[in-house]
Amino acid sequence: MDKKTRKPTSGEQKSTASTNDFRITTRTKEPPTRRAFLTGATSLLGTAAAHVLLAPFLGHAADVPDDPTRVPGVPATEYGRRSPFERSKRLAKPQRSRTPLQDLHGIITPSALHFERHHNGVPMIDPARHRLLVHGLVERPLLFTIDELKRFPATSRIVFVECSGNSGKEWKGPKGKTAQEIHGLTSTSEWTGVRLSTVLAEAGLTPGATWMLAEGSDAAAMTRSLPLDRVLDEALLCYAQNGDPLRPEQGYPLRLLVPGFEGNTCIKWLRRLKLVSAPVMTREETSKYTDLMPDGTARQFTFDMEAKSVITVPSGGQRLKKPGYVEIRGLAWSGRGRVEKVEVSVDGGNSWRTAGLQAPVLPKCHTRFYLDWWWDGRDAILQSRCIDETGYRQPTHQELVSIRGTNSYYHYNAIQSWKIDEEGQVSNVQV
Ligand SMILES: Nc1nc2c(c(=O)[nH]1)N[C@H]1C(S)=C(S)[C@@H](COP(=O)(O)O)O[C@H]1N2
Numbered sequence: 001m002d003k004k005t006r007k008p009t010s011g012e013q014k015s016t017a018s019t020n021d022f023r024i025t026t027r028t029k030e031p032p033t034r035r036a037f038l039t040g041a042t043s044l045l046g047t048a049a050a051h052v053l054l055a056p057f058l059g060h061a062a063d064v065p066d067d068p069t070r071v072p073g074v075p076a077t078e079y080g081r082r083s084p085f086e087r088s089k090r091l092a093k094p095q096r097s098r099t100p101l102q103d104l105h106g107i108i109t110p111s112a113l114h115f116e117r118h119h120n121g122v123p124m125i126d127p128a129r130h131r132l133l134v135h136g137l138v139e140r141p142l143l144f145t146i147d148e149l150k151r152f153p154a155t156s157r158i159v160f161v162e163c164s165g166n167s168g169k170e171w172k173g174p175k176g177k178t179a180q181e182i183h184g185l186t187s188t189s190e191w192t193g194v195r196l197s198t199v200l201a202e203a204g205l206t207p208g209a210t211w212m213l214a215e216g217s218d219a220a221a222m223t224r225s226l227p228l229d230r231v232l233d234e235a236l237l238c239y240a241q242n243g244d245p246l247r248p249e250q251g252y253p254l255r256l257l258v259p260g261f262e263g264n265t266c267i268k269w270l271r272r273l274k275l276v277s278a279p280v281m282t283r284e285e286t287s288k289y290t291d292l293m294p295d296g297t298a299r300q301f302t303f304d305m306e307a308k309s310v311i312t313v314p315s316g317g318q319r320l321k322k323p324g325y326v327e328i329r330g331l332a333w334s335g336r337g338r339v340e341k342v343e344v345s346v347d348g349g350n351s352w353r354t355a356g357l358q359a360p361v362l363p364k365c366h367t368r369f370y371l372d373w374w375w376d377g378r379d380a381i382l383q384s385r386c387i388d389e390t391g392y393r394q395p396t397h398q399e400l401v402s403i404r405g406t407n408s409y410y411h412y413n414a415i416q417s418w419k420i421d422e423e424g425q426v427s428n429v430q431v
């Protein structure tokens with residue numbers, strides 16, 4: 001029915017709005033007390049509309065008009081928020097929070113859902129007082145304000161960050177329940193900043209400068225040594241994420257981003273870059289981020305995040321309601337470059353089909369894959385494996401453990417298996 005010509009039927013409340021002053025007459029069924037409160041709190045908003053807007057603050061469900069075409073909506077706002085009907089959230093513990101991968105669409109993680117990992121909390125930093133010091137083996141030690149860094153030519157890149165501890169509990173068996181719980185320490189953003197190489201050219205490297213120590217200004221003062229020959233081409237000093245300034249959790253006002261490297265090298269709240277001739281051997285690269293092998297030796301400076309993938313729909317904790325069509329969906333990524341191919345098995349790895357890849361397929365970036373499937377209502381085991389542009393294929397759990405043992409916590413990238421039972425219930429298994 002044409003909205004313009006439609007007349008309110010009897011029993012339907014008529015609303016009148018003046019475009020001049022936003023005064024709105026709405027439904028009269030509201031209890032007087034609540035109505036008075038809301039009118040006082042939001043004199044410019046219609047009552048029904050105000051309910052929807054304020055619902056999250058007031059802690060009650062959004063009150064929805066019977067017919068949204070009969071009640072003018074709320075006015076424009078200065079900084080947006082999502083629909084109160086959407087409840088997807090990070091799984092937060094004090095020192096980390098995990099991205100709800102199973103709820104996401106496309107490849108960008110909304111900034112508010114980007115995973116967090118910090119060793120001593122999120123610091124509060126005034127950007128006007130923040131400085132970046134570049135010193136050590138340079139011709140000119142330099143001190144930059146954020147505004148000065150923003151004057152350099154800007155570069156944006158869509159890349160993932162992944163904590164090397166992501167999925168770490170799975171070394172010792174199928175521990176986690178959901179995609180978020182097991183794999184949620186990875187997210188993708190569009191990061192914007194100045195190239196590290198631009199800033200270092202300004203300072204002028206002296207011949208012995210082969211490594212760089214990066215330090216954060218949080219209470220953990222996280223520090224890592226990075227080999228210049230591996231990071232100079234790609235590393236960014238970022239001040240923005242998905243078009244906005246960085247979130248405090250992601251390192252506001254400045255973070256180092258090393259595409260493809262383990263998350264802990266992407267020093268947040270960055271305050272210092274010291275050019276040196278050898279790794280400094282901080283605690284993060286001696287006791288912490290090393291990989292203990294079965295023979296008792298430890299691998300050090302294992303920076304690269306190897307190819308990995310996870311089916312997010314259907315995934316652990318979800319339930320297929322009835323047999324029939326399912327679009328299998330998931331994310332794949334590699335710290336070595338582009339995702340070349342993703343293969344999906346619905347029979348526990350006996351046979352594999354090539355999944356479709358959704359554009360864009362970017363290097364060192366989450367890539368979305370999908371595959372049509374008809375679930376016949378019987379037991380099934382779903383798996384995905386990522387093959388990257390170097391030809392590397394994501395290993396099975398057994399293949400990974402046969403080389404690395406189970407002493408390690410970091411860099412677990414084995415194939416994820418989801419079992420679907422006859423009830424349609426999805427759970428985490430290792431096969
Ligand atoms: N200064 C500082 N930088 C840091 C950390 C920290 O605790 N302090 N944590 C690191 C770790 S372990 C990871 S995985 C990433 C997480 O980045 P995110 O919180 O933006 O997802 O930041 C890294 N950078």
Ligand SMILES: [Mo]
Nearest residue numbers: 163164263264
């Ligand atoms: Mo991490």
